[in-house]
Amino acid sequence: MLGFVNDLLRQAIGYAIVLFGLLMTAVQRLRISSFKANQNRLRRKYNITTNAPILSYGEEVVRRIETLATRAGDKANFALTSGSTGEPKRFLYTPARLRVLKLTFSEVFARACWSLRLRRTSLYVFNSFTVDASLTSMLLNEGTLPPYMATLQAPYRIQPHEEIQRLAGKYGSTAVRLWLLTISNPGVLYSTNPSTISTFFDELVLHWARSSRLVKDWHENRNLFGTEIQKIVRRIDSRGSSARLGIVAASNVALPLESFAPGVTSYICWTGGYVKPFLERLEIHLPSPRYRLIPMYSMSTETIETVTHFDRTGETFLPVAPGVVYEFLEKDHPEKPLRAHELQPGETYAMVVSDQYGLRRYHTGDLFRCERFVSGLPDLRFMHRRNIEYSFTGEKVTSAQVSAMFAEVRREFPLLAVDTFLSCVPSQPPGAPVPHYKVLVLGTRLKNPDGLTERIATHCDKLLCELNCEYANKRASERLGKIRVMAINIQDLAKQLGRGDGWETQFKFLPLYQQTWESGVLQFSKQ
Numbered sequence: 001m002l003g004f005v006n007d008l009l010r011q012a013i014g015y016a017i018v019l020f021g022l023l024m025t026a027v028q029r030l031r032i033s034s035f036k037a038n039q040n041r042l043r044r045k046y047n048i049t050t051n052a053p054i055l056s057y058g059e060e061v062v063r064r065i066e067t068l069a070t071r072a073g074d075k076a077n078f079a080l081t082s083g084s085t086g087e088p089k090r091f092l093y094t095p096a097r098l099r100v101l102k103l104t105f106s107e108v109f110a111r112a113c114w115s116l117r118l119r120r121t122s123l124y125v126f127n128s129f130t131v132d133a134s135l136t137s138m139l140l141n142e143g144t145l146p147p148y149m150a151t152l153q154a155p156y157r158i159q160p161h162e163e164i165q166r167l168a169g170k171y172g173s174t175a176v177r178l179w180l181l182t183i184s185n186p187g188v189l190y191s192t193n194p195s196t197i198s199t200f201f202d203e204l205v206l207h208w209a210r211s212s213r214l215v216k217d218w219h220e221n222r223n224l225f226g227t228e229i230q231k232i233v234r235r236i237d238s239r240g241s242s243a244r245l246g247i248v249a250a251s252n253v254a255l256p257l258e259s260f261a262p263g264v265t266s267y268i269c270w271t272g273g274y275v276k277p278f279l280e281r282l283e284i285h286l287p288s289p290r291y292r293l294i295p296m297y298s299m300s301t302e303t304i305e306t307v308t309h310f311d312r313t314g315e316t317f318l319p320v321a322p323g324v325v326y327e328f329l330e331k332d333h334p335e336k337p338l339r340a341h342e343l344q345p346g347e348t349y350a351m352v353v354s355d356q357y358g359l360r361r362y363h364t365g366d367l368f369r370c371e372r373f374v375s376g377l378p379d380l381r382f383m384h385r386r387n388i389e390y391s392f393t394g395e396k397v398t399s400a401q402v403s404a405m406f407a408e409v410r411r412e413f414p415l416l417a418v419d420t421f422l423s424c425v426p427s428q429p430p431g432a433p434v435p436h437y438k439v440l441v442l443g444t445r446l447k448n449p450d451g452l453t454e455r456i457a458t459h460c461d462k463l464l465c466e467l468n469c470e471y472a473n474k475r476a477s478e479r480l481g482k483i484r485v486m487a488i489n490i491q492d493l494a495k496q497l498g499r500g501d502g503w504e505t506q507f508k509f510l511p512l513y514q515q516t517w518e519s520g521v522l523q524f525s526k527q
Contacts (some may be wrong), residue, residue, distance in 0.1 A: 003239040006152055010238075013153045014121040021114030024107040028309060029423040031320045032375045036341070039433070040178065042325045046354050046359060049351075054329070054352055056339065056363045057089050065092050065358035068254050079135035080294035091301050092357045093138060100322060101139060101304070108308050109188075112268075112294055116311035120263045125156040125194045126177070129168045135301045148235055155236040163228045167214065174203040175214040182215060182245055182260040185238040189267040192296065194278040195509050197269060198492055201257075202443075208254040219249035228518060233239045238263070240364045256297040257286065264291065270380030271295040277511065278421070281443070298382045302364055306380050316371075325354040327361070328368075337361075337428040350386055390426045390514050392435045393479045395471040397464070399512040405463040406511065412459055413450075416441065423493070427484070427517040436481035437464075438517055441490050449495025457485040 031038075036477065055061055069076040069092050071321055078090040113121050123434045127140045148155045148169075158164055159176075177200060183508040191197045204211050222233075223444075248260050257264055267286055271279060271293070277379075286293075297317055298305035304321035319326040327337040328349035337352055351364045388399040402424045410417045421442040428435035439460050461483040465472035475478040489510065497513060 003236055003241050006237050007239045009149065010122050010152050011147065015509045016120070017110050017121045018114050020107070021112070023046050023108035023334050025114060025310075026106075028111065028307075028320075029375075032309075032318065032377060033415070035320060038467075039325055039339070042323065042354070046325060046356065046360060048325060048354055052361050054334075054361045054363050056365065059106045061091075061358065061362060064360065065090070068092055068356075068358050077138065079138055079301050085172050089136075089301070092143070093135065094357075097357060098138060100214070102319065104304060104307065107214070108297060109268075111310055112308070116266070118187060118266060120188040120265065121214060122152065122156050122263070123156075123188045123190055124181060124183065124184065124186040125154070125313070126189070126191035127146070127156055127159065129159060129173045129176070143412075145232075150296065151232075151235045155180055155186060158232050158236065161228075161232060163226065163232065166395045168227070168268060171214040172210065174200055174207070174211045178211055178248070178260065179214045179218065182248055183233060183241045183485040183491065184236040185241065185244070185261050185263040187265055188294075189264055191267075191269050192299075194269040194271075194275050194282055195490055197267065202281075203241065203512065204254045208252070209470055211250070211254075212248055215245055218243045218248040225468065229407075246510065247253075266292040266294055268294045272298060272384075275526075278509065293506075298366070298367075298368075298380070300364060300366065302359060302362065303355055305351060305353070305364065305366060305382070309374060311374070316374045317381065318374065318377045318382060319351075323355055327352040327354075340378055341376065345370050345372050345378075348383055351380075373434070386509075387511055388510065388514060389434070390512060393474050394426070394428065395468060395480065397426075397437065397468060397471060397512065401467045402512045404467055405460055408463050409456065409460055413456055416456070421490075421509065424511070424512045425517045426515075432481070434479060437483050439483055439485045440493060441485060442490050442493065444489060444517065453485045455482050460485065 034231065043319050069078070070096050072092070075094045077359065080406050081089045081091075083214055089419065101321075109123065112118065122183070129138060134440050140157075142157055142158075142160045145151075145161055146154075159168075159180075164176065171179075189197060244260050244262075248255060251259075252515050263468065267282070269275075269279075269282075284291075295308070295315055295317075297308040304317070305323055306317035309316045309320075326340055328340070328343060328351060329337060330349060331349070334350070338349070346369070348367050348369045351366050351368055353361050353362050353364060364384045367383040367386050369383050371379040372379055373379070384399065389396050406422045409422075410420075411437060416422065423442065425437045425438045425440060425442045426435065439457065441456075464483065465475060474480070496517065497515065
């Protein structure tokens with residue numbers, strides 16, 4: 001009965017969200033129509049002149065951020081970047097700025113519900129069970145148990161509660177997520193990184209007995225759990241949860257999502273950059289058209305880079321985040337910033353942003369392709385980070401070269417072409433005479449019949465020599481060692497690179513990392 005009442009309330013919340021989405025669709029159209037005038041106003045406000053220098057993260061940017069942080073006083077907080085560099089960058093986030101980010105996500109979600117006619121709007125976010133210094137963690141951190149209606153719409157918001165944390169410590173995060181999803185039966189799943197959702201479903205398949213243990217214990221005797229846990233469960237209960245819990249508890253093999261959370265119809269995640277292997281893996285667990293993928297807009301720790309726009313042609317991504325000035329650089333003319341209306345469809349540009357939190361003509365390092373123009377604004381699709389490279393002795397191995405190497409090695413070794421992710425990390429073991437690069441194989445239990453690992457390593461080394469003449473020279477002079485191949489899972493990779501238990505928010509899967517295998521944990525812990 002309680003689940004039935006909760007679902008009626010969820011339906012009422014859903015109607016409110018859809019109406020909010022209708023309202024924000026009108027606001028979005030107003031933002032688009034006034035974009036040029038608003039950009040000119042912000043340029044004057046931030047004093048952006050044509051001769052102002054374009055800056056990457058460095059002393060000048062840090063100085064401006066620290067100055068603003070001093071003015072903000074005890075309201076100043078810093079979010080650390082999660083990604084490709086060894087030394088995380090620090091960006092200022094005040095409570096007001098965090099509220100703007102939360103509102104931006106909420107209104108994009110509401111517009112999606114309105115435009116895509118989503119019936120069950122309750123949302124489950126695959127957030128980390130641990131608190132870290134990432135922006136995602138700052139946005140999702142709850143000081144107290146949220147209001148009843150909030151947990152109906154967003155059951156994941158109970159996860160920071162100490163009793164839920166104890167369950168995660170005892171059973172593991174995958175088991176707690178399976179239990180929560182089965183009880184709450186949300187309509188939409190969300191994770192910034194598709195690897196987080198993909199890993200969850202892979203864990204269910206590989207370790208079902210362990211992952212379903214919490215559901216079984218709860219189903220057999222929920223009275224063994226404390227009154228606080230039972231109170232929390234009543235907050236998120238949904239119609240048919242007891243039957244679904246029984247089905248999960250009785251099964252000895254992993255069940256598909258529709259068996260324990262049949263209300264899910266859509267999932268939202270990042271689709272840009274190098275996440276294609278994880279999206280392909282998710283298609284196995286969440287096949288279309290049964291489940292709809294809603295691409296997430298481009299959001300970095302530095303700023304919101306694009307905002308999703310929904311129209312009859314689908315999702316587009318426009319540079320209309322509040323309070324941000326956008327400029328763009330061509331590859332052949334980096335000295336001449338362009339404005340949004342000056343871009344050309346089919347061309348790729350680097351994004352430069354300015355805001356009131358210390359970024360003034362800040363070079364994000366992110367490259368976007370202009371697909372077309374929508375209502376006078378460019379539809380920007382994230383391509384990849386600019387100039388991700390690593391060098392021990394001047395070889396300057398780049399992510400583009402590594403990606404090309406991976407494409408060839410997949411063709412040569414079919415084992416690596418299915419359900420497998422490849423990455424490359426520079427390595428300099430203590431006491432080793434020369435450094436080398438490690439090729440990491442994720443997603444398969446790589447065996448070594450007839451020297452398979454060695455043959456893959458040899459082929460990778462040969463390919464990289466062909467793609468990078470400096471690498472070939474350093475290998476010939478024995479200043480670099482041969483590539484080594486090892487199998488690993490994504491959790492262990494994230495842990496080795498210093499992301500630890502909070503890897504869901506602090507980790508980005510890349511073809512090449514700009515830190516060594518041995519120094520990842522140490523470099524991140526300095527912060």
